[in-house]
Amino acid sequence: MRDYILRKIFISFLTVLGAVSLVFFIIHMIPGDPVENMLGEQALSVDKERIREALGLNRPLIEQYLVFLKNAAKGDLGESLYRKGTKVSELIAERFPNTFILAVSAMLVAISVSLIAGILSAIRRGTITDSLIMALSGFGISVPAFFLGPLLLLVFCRYLKWLPPPASAEGILSLVLPSVTLGFALAAFLSRLIRSQMLEVLSEDYIRTAYAKGLSKRVVILKHALSNILVVVITIAGMQFGSLLTGAIITERVFAWQGIGTLLIEAITKRDYPVVQGTIILVSFMYVVINLLTDIFYAVIDPRIRYAKD
Amino acid sequence: MQRINYIAGIVIITAFVFAGIFGPFMPGVSGEQPSIENQLRPPSGEAFFGYDESGYNLFHRIIAGARIALVVGLFTTLISAFTGSLIGAVSGYFGGITDEIIMRIVDILMSFPGILLSISIIAVTQNPSYAMIIFALSITSWVPYARLVRSQTLSLVNRDFVVAARAMGAGDFYIIRRHILPNCFNSIIVQATFGVAAAIIAESALSFLGIGPQDSSSWGALIDSGTQYLLIRWHLAFFPGLFLFITVMGMNMFGDGLRDKLDPRLKM
Numbered sequence: 001m002r003d004y005i006l007r008k009i010f011i012s013f014l015t016v017l018g019a020v021s022l023v024f025f026i027i028h029m030i031p032g033d034p035v036e037n038m039l040g041e042q043a044l045s046v047d048k049e050r051i052r053e054a055l056g057l058n059r060p061l062i063e064q065y066l067v068f069l070k071n072a073a074k075g076d077l078g079e080s081l082y083r084k085g086t087k088v089s090e091l092i093a094e095r096f097p098n099t100f101i102l103a104v105s106a107m108l109v110a111i112s113v114s115l116i117a118g119i120l121s122a123i124r125r126g127t128i129t130d131s132l133i134m135a136l137s138g139f140g141i142s143v144p145a146f147f148l149g150p151l152l153l154l155v156f157c158r159y160l161k162w163l164p165p166p167a168s169a170e171g172i173l174s175l176v177l178p179s180v181t182l183g184f185a186l187a188a189f190l191s192r193l194i195r196s197q198m199l200e201v202l203s204e205d206y207i208r209t210a211y212a213k214g215l216s217k218r219v220v221i222l223k224h225a226l227s228n229i230l231v232v233v234i235t236i237a238g239m240q241f242g243s244l245l246t247g248a249i250i251t252e253r254v255f256a257w258q259g260i261g262t263l264l265i266e267a268i269t270k271r272d273y274p275v276v277q278g279t280i281i282l283v284s285f286m287y288v289v290i291n292l293l294t295d296i297f298y299a300v301i302d303p304r305i306r307y308a309k310d
Numbered sequence: 311m312q313r314i315n316y317i318a319g320i321v322i323i324t325a326f327v328f329a330g331i332f333g334p335f336m337p338g339v340s341g342e343q344p345s346i347e348n349q350l351r352p353p354s355g356e357a358f359f360g361y362d363e364s365g366y367n368l369f370h371r372i373i374a375g376a377r378i379a380l381v382v383g384l385f386t387t388l389i390s391a392f393t394g395s396l397i398g399a400v401s402g403y404f405g406g407i408t409d410e411i412i413m414r415i416v417d418i419l420m421s422f423p424g425i426l427l428s429i430s431i432i433a434v435t436q437n438p439s440y441a442m443i444i445f446a447l448s449i450t451s452w453v454p455y456a457r458l459v460r461s462q463t464l465s466l467v468n469r470d471f472v473v474a475a476r477a478m479g480a481g482d483f484y485i486i487r488r489h490i491l492p493n494c495f496n497s498i499i500v501q502a503t504f505g506v507a508a509a510i511i512a513e514s515a516l517s518f519l520g521i522g523p524q525d526s527s528s529w530g531a532l533i534d535s536g537t538q539y540l541l542i543r544w545h546l547a548f549f550p551g552l553f554l555f556i557t558v559m560g561m562n563m564f565g566d567g568l569r570d571k572l573d574p575r576l577k578m
Contacts, residue, residue, distance in 0.1 A: 015422065027433070144558075147555055151551070154544050268429070276430065276433050284423060
């Protein structure tokens with residue numbers, strides 16, 4: 001067990017280091033001069049030199065890399081080029097909670113919708129309800145969020161007028177459509193998973209025993225069957241949390257949600273490289289850490305996993 | 311049902327490829343002058359899909375977008391299928407330290423969100439071209455091919471015909487080229503069908519985020535500008551999205567059918 005966890009942590013550490021290095025070298029090695037991009041081609045070469053000096057761009061790449069790694073390990077991701085004197089970490093700290101709220105509520109949407117849909121289609125297997133749910137989940141798996149979002153906006157804000165347009169929405173109302181958009185694909189995927197798991201469990205002996213004891217269908221399904229598949233569902237849902245964080249980049253743009261995704265896109269348009277670099281590194285870091293935690297959690301609760309991988 | 315899906319997939323792909331190749335030669339698609347009085351005009355009998363915010367016929371722009379999707383989808387897939395298969399075959403064939411190193415790189419790329427990597431590559435280019443987008447997408451999309459071909463190579467290296475070829479003095483790369491890769495071909499083709507669909511979505515996502523080439527007719531870019539007018543004009547974001555969705559669905563349906571035909575082992 002300890003070996004398994006230690007190995008997982010080591011691999012994740014390598015991944016984070018690999019990811020950070022990859023992003024650093026991509027950003028620093030692609031042709032094109034960031035200073036020229038910032039100041040424009042007509043800028044005086046004295047100015048360019050000054051900025052290069054200030055950013056440390058005139059030092060050898062490998063030295064810049066080591067300095068960057070040292071600072072990043074301390075949580076210092078540099079300063080924004082655009083908003084002078086503002087630390088990248090401050091900008092991220094300001095926006096990250098919004099993205100986190102969005103991802104968490106998308107996860108809640110996905111889990112609650114898929115539990116209802118998955119159980120319903122499993123116990124109504126072969127009926128029209130089942131086919132409808134499966135068709136909807138087929139749609140959900142293949143529709144990209146940047147099409148689903150506008151569709152939902154059209155239906156709920158423009159035609160049904162159930163929700164205010166995103167610009168004037170406040171509080172919980174502003175969260176509804178973004179979290180549905182972000183969570184829809186996951187809900188679709190989880191419904192299929194729950195349906196197949198449920199069908200498998202329902203054919204087990206202990207379910208027949210429970211029925212034979214005279215328990216009602218509701219008790220058998222919700223207590224005996226559901227509690228047995230919940231662990232798998234929660235773990236697989238957890239593994240997807242990281243992709244909700246990256247998926248949020250697209251959803252945030254649809255709804256002009258002030259999260260880390262819009263921060264990243266703004267930074268790209270303004271060519272604010274330290275911010276671009278910092279956001280990408282932070283999101284990848286979270287992604288890897290969340291996957292690590294779910295892996296460990298899974299191994300702790302299900303011994304088959306750790307033995308299979310050892 | 312499976313068969314209907316497969317045929318529907320073929321029809322959709324044929325229409326898409328046709329639009330991608332010949333669309334730009336259609337009257338009006340290239341060199342059309344935008345007209346101010348047509349700006350944002352909703353769909354009518356004369357233009358089924360309406361006009362966009364600058365007064366171009368939206369259908370013409372969508373057709374122009376088909377070529378972008380076709381080119382990016384095809385080239386990304388060709389590049390990543392080629393390099394991925396080669397890397398996977400080398401990794402599985404030689405084993406040992408080569409395999410170990412390649413698989414660690416694969417692990418890192420797999421546990422890293424691909425779109426972020428593509429974004430970071432494009433972010434630093436001043437005015438990204440489609441070649442740049444193709445490059446940025448290929449950086450991560452070779453990984454599934456490498457894993458696929460590696461696992462098949464592992465089961466092929468000890469088969470009689472490979473051993474025989476080696477006994478006759480065939481070189482390593484000759485064996486990979488003539489014996490290993492041809493035997494993986496069917497699975498590579500199936501994977502590539504889904505790969506084209508994924509590349510089209512990824513390209514649209516990048517354009518939607520506004521970091522693709524400027525003034526593009528990419529479906530993602532059209533959806534992005536359409537979203538700004540969503541509450542007054544529904545058609546601007548809806549039609550490009552619909553075309554994207556149908557194309558991707560078609561490719562996935564075709565891919566499912568193809569998998570059942572060519573490579574039943576992969577059936578889930």
